[in-house]
Amino acid sequence: xxxxxxxxxxxxxxxxxxxxxxxxxxxxxxxNHFGSEPNTNICPVCMGLPGSLPVLNAGAVELAxxxxxxxxxxxxxxxxxxxxxxxxxxPKDYQISQYDEPINAEGYLxxxxxxxxxxERAHLExxxxxxxxxxxxxxxxxxxESMVDYNxxxxxxxxxxxxxxxxxxxxxxxxxxELRAILIASGASDGRMEEGSMRVDANVSxxxxxxxxxxxxxxxxxxxxxxxxxRAVDYEAERQVALxxxxxxxxxxxxxxxxxxxxxxxxxSKEEANDYRYFTEPDLVPLRPSAEQIARVAESLPxxxxxxxxxxxxxxxxEPKDTQIDQVLSAVEQGLDRYVSAAIDAGAPPALAIAxxxxxxxxxxxxxxSLPEADFARLLAMEHDGALSATQAKTVLGDLVAAGGGxxxxxxxxxxxxxxxxxxxxxxxxxxxxxxPDEWARYVEGDDKLAGFFTGKxxxxxxxxxxxxxxxxxxxxxxx
Amino acid sequence: MSVAELAVAIRSGERxxxxxxxxxxxxxxxxxxxxxxxxxxxIDQALERADSIDAAVARGEDPGVLAGVPLALKDxxxxxxxxxxxxxxxxxxxxxxxxxxxxxxxxxxxxxxVGKTNMDEFAMGSSTENSAYGPTRNPRDPSxxxxxxSGGSAAAVAASMVPLSLGSDTGGSIxxxxxxxxxxxxxxxxxxxxxxxxxAFASSLDQIGPFATTVADAALLLEVISGHDPRDSTSLPExxxxxxxxxxxxxxxxxxxxxxxxxxxxxxxVVHAVRRAAEVFAGQGAEIVEIAIPELRFGLSAxxxxxxxxxxxxxxxxxxxxxxxxxxxxxxxxxNVATRTAGFGDEVKxxxxxxxxxxxxxxFDAYYGQAxxxxxxxxxxxxxxxGQVDLxxxxxxxxxxxxxxxKIDDPMAMYLSDVCTIPSNLAGHPAMSVPFARGxxxxxxxxxxxxxxxxxxxxxxxxxxxxAGASS
Numbered sequence: 044x045x046x047x048x049x050x051x052x053x054x055x056x057x058x059x060x061x062x063x064x065x066x067x068x069x070x071x072x073x074x075n076h077f078g079s080e081p082n083t084n085i086c087p088v089c090m091g092l093p094g095s096l097p098v099l100n101a102g103a104v105e106l107a108x109x110x111x112x113x114x115x116x117x118x119x120x121x122x123x124x125x126x127x128x129x130x131x132x133x134p135k136d137y138q139i140s141q142y143d144e145p146i147n148a149e150g151y152l153x154x155x156x157x158x159x160x161x162x163e164r165a166h167l168e169x170x171x172x173x174x175x176x177x178x179x180x181x182x183x184x185x186x187x188e189s190m191v192d193y194n195x196x197x198x199x200x201x202x203x204x205x206x207x208x209x210x211x212x213x214x215x216x217x218x219x220x221e222l223r224a225i226l227i228a229s230g231a232s233d234g235r236m237e238e239g240s241m242r243v244d245a246n247v248s249x250x251x252x253x254x255x256x257x258x259x260x261x262x263x264x265x266x267x268x269x270x271x272x273x274r275a276v277d278y279e280a281e282r283q284v285a286l287x288x289x290x291x292x293x294x295x296x297x298x299x300x301x302x303x304x305x306x307x308x309x310x311x312s313k314e315e316a317n318d319y320r321y322f323t324e325p326d327l328v329p330l331r332p333s334a335e336q337i338a339r340v341a342e343s344l345p346x347x348x349x350x351x352x353x354x355x356x357x358x359x360x361x362e363p364k365d366t367q368i369d370q371v372l373s374a375v376e377q378g379l380d381r382y383v384s385a386a387i388d389a390g391a392p393p394a395l396a397i398a399x400x401x402x403x404x405x406x407x408x409x410x411x412x413s414l415p416e417a418d419f420a421r422l423l424a425m426e427h428d429g430a431l432s433a434t435q436a437k438t439v440l441g442d443l444v445a446a447g448g449g450x451x452x453x454x455x456x457x458x459x460x461x462x463x464x465x466x467x468x469x470x471x472x473x474x475x476x477x478x479x480p481d482e483w484a485r486y487v488e489g490d491d492k493l494a495g496f497f498t499g500k501x502x503x504x505x506x507x508x509x510x511x512x513x514x515x516x517x518x519x520x521x522x523x
Numbered sequence: 524m525s526v527a528e529l530a531v532a533i534r535s536g537e538r539x540x541x542x543x544x545x546x547x548x549x550x551x552x553x554x555x556x557x558x559x560x561x562x563x564x565x566i567d568q569a570l571e572r573a574d575s576i577d578a579a580v581a582r583g584e585d586p587g588v589l590a591g592v593p594l595a596l597k598d599x600x601x602x603x604x605x606x607x608x609x610x611x612x613x614x615x616x617x618x619x620x621x622x623x624x625x626x627x628x629x630x631x632x633x634x635x636x637v638g639k640t641n642m643d644e645f646a647m648g649s650s651t652e653n654s655a656y657g658p659t660r661n662p663r664d665p666s667x668x669x670x671x672x673s674g675g676s677a678a679a680v681a682a683s684m685v686p687l688s689l690g691s692d693t694g695g696s697i698x699x700x701x702x703x704x705x706x707x708x709x710x711x712x713x714x715x716x717x718x719x720x721x722x723a724f725a726s727s728l729d730q731i732g733p734f735a736t737t738v739a740d741a742a743l744l745l746e747v748i749s750g751h752d753p754r755d756s757t758s759l760p761e762x763x764x765x766x767x768x769x770x771x772x773x774x775x776x777x778x779x780x781x782x783x784x785x786x787x788x789x790x791x792x793v794v795h796a797v798r799r800a801a802e803v804f805a806g807q808g809a810e811i812v813e814i815a816i817p818e819l820r821f822g823l824s825a826x827x828x829x830x831x832x833x834x835x836x837x838x839x840x841x842x843x844x845x846x847x848x849x850x851x852x853x854x855x856x857x858x859n860v861a862t863r864t865a866g867f868g869d870e871v872k873x874x875x876x877x878x879x880x881x882x883x884x885x886x887f888d889a890y891y892g893q894a895x896x897x898x899x900x901x902x903x904x905x906x907x908x909x910g911q912v913d914l915x916x917x918x919x920x921x922x923x924x925x926x927x928x929x930k931i932d933d934p935m936a937m938y939l940s941d942v943c944t945i946p947s948n949l950a951g952h953p954a955m956s957v958p959f960a961r962g963x964x965x966x967x968x969x970x971x972x973x974x975x976x977x978x979x980x981x982x983x984x985x986x987x988x989x990x991a992g993a994s995s
Contacts, residue, residue, distance in 0.1 A: 087619070087620060087621050090845060091840045091845075092619065092620070092621075092846070093601065093607070093609070093614065093617075093619070093722040093723075093840070094599075094600075094601040094607075094619065094623060094719070094720040094721055094722045094723070095621075095719070095720075096718060096719050096754060096755050096756065097756065098753065098754060098755075098756055099756065125836050127835075127836050127839060129839065129842060129856070129859055131842075131844045131855055134840065134845065135839065135840045136839035136840050136842055137836050137839060189855065191844070318883055318884045320835075320836070320879065320882035320883060320884075320887075321882075322832060322833075322836070322882055322887075322891060325725075325726035325727035325757075325833055326723075326726050326756060326757065327756050327757075328756050328757060
């Protein structure tokens with residue numbers, strides 16, 4: 044029985060739009076920058092003024108080829124088309140996009156669970172402006188007034204279209220997460236879903252078993268986080284199954300995911316869909332990347348997440364635990380695996396390195412990514428050598444990340460985190476044992492659980508500066 | 524006095540740009556009210572510009588090869604801060620925040636722009652009657668049209684109000700009015716002149732070109748405005764051609780194809796003029812070959828699908844949101860519709876509908892797709908012809924200038940005015956109209972010279988020979 048009940052199976056294809064990290068827009072010299080004052084990064088070209096003409100940004104082409112190569116696509120000669128539709132945020136009332144001849148086609152993406160999702164295409168296109176609707180529901184219909192910011196108009200996008208190969212919401216989430224990690228690793232995008240620089244649409248349909256023909260699909264928009272991808276796909280597949288089981292039919296439509304209500308609702312039906320009247324963009328010439336450029340991009344690509352995961356698992360040594368493998372997956376997804384590697388290379392035990400990255404560093408995102416790997420490696424070396432307790436190390440890490448790096452020894456010293464000399468620990472131990480004679484007697488008789496009790500008391504007395512391992516050793520030595 | 528001589532006189536200080544500009548403005552003030560070639564005369568700007576050229580000359584600087592030469596721009600060429608409306612209500616009051624590349628090049632050459640000329644709205648028409656400002660009249664006979672769509676630019680030169688003007692040619696919009704007004708008009712190779720700042724009608728066909736009273740003046744102006752422009756992706760990578768230096772090279776040994784398909788359906792007096800032009804070439808040592816290119820007759824049909832298709836997309840931006848006229852209505856969509864309904868004239872609306880239909884799902888292949896295949900067929904037919912001959916000779920227009928109102932209610936009859944000029948646009952080839960004879964009523968007859976891509980040098984040499992043998 045499937046997660047949807049009975050023999051129901053979901054079929055999901057994903058369309059991901061990612062903004063490219065270029066300095067300038069796709070067809071003009073305006074800054075590609077998020078967060079500027081509205082309508083400051085604009086010019087005659089990206090405003091579509093009469094007489095203006097587009098000129099293709101070579102940097103955007105380079106990043107598109109990087110994405111295609113990272114996704115194992117064939118990089119092809121391509122053309123641009125006009126996608127015609129009226130909307131106020133579309134300065135020319137057409138979008139310059141690629142249609143039947145995309146720059147990248149027929150690739151694939153392997154997920155950590157071993158499944159493979161085909162990539163049909165990854166093509167270049169321009170972004171639209173951003174409309175804010177005042178009054179009413181916040182959407183264009185029924186609003187009192189609409190304001191358009193054209194700073195985003197003409198920002199380069201790559202649209203990555205998967206095959207209909209995804210069969211669960213968890214796989215959909217994993218696909219989006221893996222793709223995001225690849226986009227970041229390739230240097231093409233910052234992958235910030237919350238800022239809209241990576242946007243996911245999901246085409247969802249359901250069918251009775253893997254051999255049944257595909258059902259009618261609905262396209263779900265407004266998936267602004269990995270969590271919404273998973274929730275929305277689940278909701279939509281369940282909605283379709285419920286509707287079909289009640290004897291209804293699915294109508295092909297575009298649906299909007301509402302994060303607050305956790306539901307999808309109709310945005311527009313197939314009948315309301317635009318006839319985009321695609322035709323070749325006469326203002327641009329065909330794009331023919333040279334074999335040299337394609338080869339150079341392939342050579343210059345850094346290791347992709349799958350390779351980094353494999354490398355890290357190898358560094359962890361024989362038989363890593365399941366929890367460690369999960370930690371590796373998330374470290375790579377978050378781009379933090381370089382800290383694990385750096386710490387291990389500097390001599391830290393692999394288990395300590397992966398645990399500190401997964402449990403501590405990951406909690407300090409997004410600033411954590413700015414910390415130099417060497418600073419992290421030095422900190423772990425100090426902890427491993429016993430120069431700092433776990434608690435102290437955590438405090439130092441927080442300071443280092445906040446400051447964007449620094450010398451862990453200097454930070455520790457500033458906090459007064461000195462290594463406790465054994466004499467000082469003995470004195471504290473004397474006091475604690477004297478204050479709790481009954482507990483000490485039971486510990487001596489063999490009640491090991493009380494080790495924790497005494498460790499806690501000693502930590503409290505030293506305000507956490509004692510090294511846990513040293514305390515344990517001292518307790519065992521006193522018991523004899 | 525030729526344009527070159529005028530510029531030399533101004534550069535040497537013999538004449539002042541101020542004096543020349545004042546005389547030009549005075550002529551416009553006197554003659555234009557009855558012709559209506561201009562939609563905007565830039566009096567203050569022109570005088571200021573003339574003074575700056577005179578000042579440069581006084582300082583011993585060289586203000587350029589066209590120093591102080593007055594010139595008129597078709598109303599679809601963007602000029603920073605100047606009214607640019609494409610003779611459409613929808614762009615009434617719009618002032619571009621930038622200059623077209625040709626406008627920058629003209630400034631570098633020392634030209635004094637005196638104003639904007641009338642045209643068919645968005646360059647859609649063959650008579651300059653489809654203008655929001657009302658029609659322009661033909662200086663040779665004010666009861667007749669000057670042709671179009673660059674009718675104002677042709678009439679301004681024909682009436683000697685300015686020695687030079689620029690137009691744009693999408694299907695004949697420079698050559699046809701040049702022929703009807705009795706001036707030289709050139710449609711250069713696609714990509715020779717940057718389209719940056721030319722308000723688009725049909726992007727794959729549009730090309731800016733010169734009007735002048737002589738072949739030599741046209742050559743000088745075309746040299747100034749040609750050349751690669753990084754702001755136009757379809758701009759040719761090569762340098763501007765050298766035309767003036769080769770005007771007198773002669774046609775001895777040149778193979779000229781008299782194209783019978785560019786005489787089909789033409790009035791007898793037009794056919795007669797073209798055949799006499801062939802005799803002029805033969806008399807100068809050229810070899811004349813009669814050549815049939817039957818594929819050219821499909822050009823008109825292909826053009827009236829492709830040009831409207833591109834126009835339907837190019838003109839979508841006039842939606843009332845960002846610039847130009849806005850007619851307020853209930854919501855954004857209603858505002859778009861109200862704005863476009865009020866802002867566009869009938870011919871523009873007709874072509875937007877035609878083009879939208881040709882691109883629609885289910886019809887695309889039968890219309891737009893078929894037209895593209897026809898375009899390819901015409902390019903291949905031209906290639907075969909240019910394997911046999913160096914240039915082609917034919918009529919520019921089937922008739923001389925027609926009466927105002929004669930064809931305005933019959934779009935098909937109007938469209939046929941461009942039957943001989945359209946094929947060069949489809950192929951992206953250069954072509955020019957040279958005034959050569961007078962018809963029965965004394966109306967000008969132009970003959971058309973066509974060549975393969977980048978053959979401007981050869982075309983201008985041949986045109987010089989025709990000009991010398993002309994009886995107009």
